[in-house]
Amino acid sequence: MPKRRAVTHADLAPSPPGTELGSKTGISLIVLTILCGLCCFILCLIAEATRSQMTWESKGSEGKENECVYSGSGKTPLLCSAIAFVGLAVTMVVEHMYLLIAISQSPPLALGSWDTDASPVKSLTWQAGFFFVTTWICFAVAEILLLIGLSIESGHLKNWSRPRPTCLVIKEGLFSAAGVFALLTVFLAAGLYLTALRTQKVSEQHENVRREVLEASALFVSPPGSPQLTTIPRENPIRSRDIQQQPSLAFSSAFTKHSNAV
Template sequence: MEKHQYGFLLIIFFVVSLGLMSFISCIIAESQKAKEEDMKLDNKLCYLPESKAFSFGIAALICLVIAQIIGNFVICSNFWLRKDEDSSKAKKPKIATAFLVLSWICFGLAVILLSAGTSMSRKQLYGKGWLDQKCYVVKDGVFIGSGFLVLISIAATLATSLFTISKVQGELTARIHAQLV
């Protein structure tokens, strides 16, 4: 039982670390994004060099996706993948389900914002641009906003996993206590 707890704590630490790395990458990407002054105009054509925000945005996306997958794997393994014979199978708590839905909504929004901001941070060549042959600069706060969505997503995923763990462990404790009495 204790090995399971240490493994769970290690996984939680890993998920939190990835979430924090993603958040920090978002903050750094915000400070490194291209500015309007960086744009060069040649008649109607524009050029925008690649900014360092591109690599930090990619790092934030990778860390977020891995953290979300691992966090949801923990939830699934403790919540839905138990054997049918196991009487300690947890019922779907409404609070845990609400946190899980919140986690996925924030995850989706963060991925959309990060993907768009990261894509705009690539080099935009003369006549190519980002969209419709026009150059676009990432607005202020896009990366910071996605960073806060990352934090909410990871926190909601961890809350879901903690609710499912505590529900299962509570049922196990009650079952063991009933056998002792």
């Protein structure tokens, strides 16, 4: 007989929707973003290894006029750099669009009641700003380097073996630098996502503490309920004047009886 696992509260709790920070969709997207960055880095290394080079050939018997010849057509580095260029751009757009949608659909952050001089608030603010700025800087540098490589490698696809007076080639390390910046871009984007997730969790904890404090203060400030006096009507109410006359009537009747007996 297979053993049955006990049902816990975590099993009964509803799973967060896909457009919420910390959901399975968000974590999967971050992992996919890092994998795409690694693929772009590998493609940049392939483009660096297969980049076009040039050699000089002497023309004429005296060798006064020289012409250059490319070592290849540049199709392989062009294809690899083009895939890395488009893949990195799509990855960044998808990751930031999901982050914006998740933040817009999440509960509002309780930032208005935070102390801006507190160290956690300053730390989260600086971290978010750092990751956001550095992510876009690294992305821009990687895309510019890849665009330079694309423009140079696409200039000699045809007749690449024909000698020519000038040859444009890519300097060594350009594609490698683009791959490094692409890798930094995806890791910094993941750091930005984690910072946003941490900010939301800290905001939820702060809101829960504030709600508990308000409930406790309302409980102690409110006055205790005073007992209510209810008036019960009587069928034959006795007037105060009748109550005062009853002793005198009893005394007069007793005196009359005593006189008759004498």
